[in-house]
Amino acid sequence: MSISSVVIVGAGQAGFQVAASLRQGGYTGAITLIGDEPGLPYQRPPLSKAYLLGKIKADNLAFRPATFFSEQNIELLHTRAVEIDRQNQNVVLANGNSVDYDHLILATGGHNRLLSIPGDDVEGVYGIKTLADADALSPRMSAASNVVVVGCGFIGLEFAAVAAALGKSVQLVDRGDRLMARAISHEMSALFLNAHQSWGVKFHFNQGVSRITHANGKVTGVVKENGEELPADLVVYGIGIIPNITLAAEAGLEIDNGIKVDANLLTNDPHISAIGDVACFPCIHNNGEHTRIESVPNAMDQARSVAARLLGKPSPFIATPWFWTDQGNLKLQIVGLSTGFDTTVTLGDPSSQQFSVLCFRKDHLIAVESCNRPSDHMAGKKLLSRPAELTISEASTPGFDLKAWEIAHRT
Known part of the structure; x- marks a missing residue:
């Protein structure tokens, strides 16, 4: 079936990439990219680190x-999509206009999970999701002395590292018993804990936050669930995102921890795809279970996959997931999904901050975590993109070199 018009809702990494990949692949039909933020589509990872440190300027955040957009004939609309009319195949916009589509791609991403506690709306309490968030936070960051971070996932820890580097007193509160608990092994978590503590960050694990104290409309402290109050003139939270499913749900698309799609990233409507943080897809790296992955590489890989399908080259989405985070002088790179691992093998010395953890499930390598060891990360990506035969016994051999083993066992 010929597709003469593609409409993309969401102008983040996934939305931009699918538009660019379509043009790169020779698609000549109409492309409309709908984003509800002003300005050009931009990259978000630097917002919680390099941008706040002033190492990258706003103009340099733009993808292109x-x-x-004019040269590639991609129409960029700065408005919000409010309704999908599946019967007539058009998207209704907040300004009252509508855009027709032959194929619709939902790349609506997610929004910050809110603290939802008393005082969370006072001046000095921020999440970091958009450029506007970072711009509002920046001047407060400069003036702050006591910073409290709620949530020790990637975003919270990236920001904590920045605040510590700027000489702020930083305390971090999290309900878990260790940092990045949902994403990494105990061994790697310990390395990052030691590093953050060496930078002066103080941690409060197994604790939630019950309320924000304030005076004259400005934050003065954070009260933990045990009643202890931490002084704060700036509070930043990063407690996860909620996928933006409202548009899809109201249109009758199937929802399951995001917009549910098949192996080709198609929804239950054959004219609509979903990609990026909002898409829940059958993941071969998670035993085929429907999985939603929040990462830039996943967004880009899914965008390219959908573009290829629309260009007449369909194939199931099987890309190996990978992630990264930069915290201070540490670069953590993860390939694969470590869910359900039962054994780990470590490479290197954590005290040197050049360290990798190989995660196995039933003697099958399922993930590689690498801190400042890019060669291990690259070897892990290659191994996990094919049936990996590396065993725990082999990996545990003294002097084992993951890169050398991968090269020796290429087929």
Whole structure:
């Protein structure tokens, strides 16, 4: 079936990438990219680190300059999509206009999970999701002395590292018993804990936050669930995101921890795909279970997969998931999904901050975590993109070199 018009809702990494990949692949039909933020589509990972440190300016965040969109004939609309009319195949916009589509791609991403506690709306309490968030936070960051971070996932820890580097007193509160508990092994978690503590960050594990104290409309402290109050003139939270499913749900698309799609990233409507943080897809790296992955590489890989399908080259989405986070002088790179691992093998010395953890499930390598060991990360990506035969016994051999083993066992 010929597709003469593609509409993309969401102008983040996934939405931009699918538009660019379509043009790169030779698609000549109409492309409309709908984003509800002003300005050009931009990259978000630097917002919680390099951008706040002033190492990258707003102009350098854009994926491409304005000329790219005009030259590639990609119509960029700065408005909000409010309804999908599946019967007539159009998207209704907040400004009252509508855009027709032959194929619709939902790349609506997610929004910050809110603290939802008394005082969370006072001045000095921020989440970091958009450029506007970072711009509002920046001047407060400069003036702050006592910073409390709620949530020790990637975003919270990236920000904590930045605040500590700027000489702030930083305390971090999390309900879990260790940092990045949902994402990494105990061994890697311990390395990052030691590093953050060496930078002066103080941790409060197994604790939630019950309320924000304030005076004259400005934050003064954070009260933990045990009643202890931490002084704060700035509070930043990163407690996860909630997928933006409202548009899809109201249109009758199937929802399951996001917008549910098949192996080709198609929804239950054959004219609509979903990609990126909002898409819940059957993941071969998670025993085929429907999985939603929040990462830039996943967004880009899914965008390319959908573009290829629309260009007449369909194939199931099987890309190996990978992630990264930069915290201070530490770069953590993860390939694979470590859910359900039962054995780990470590490579290197954590005290040197060049360290990798191989995660196995039933003697099958399922994930590689690497801190400042890029060669291990690259070897892990290659191994996990094919049936990996590395055993726990082999990996535990003294002097084992993951890169060398991968090269020796290429087929």
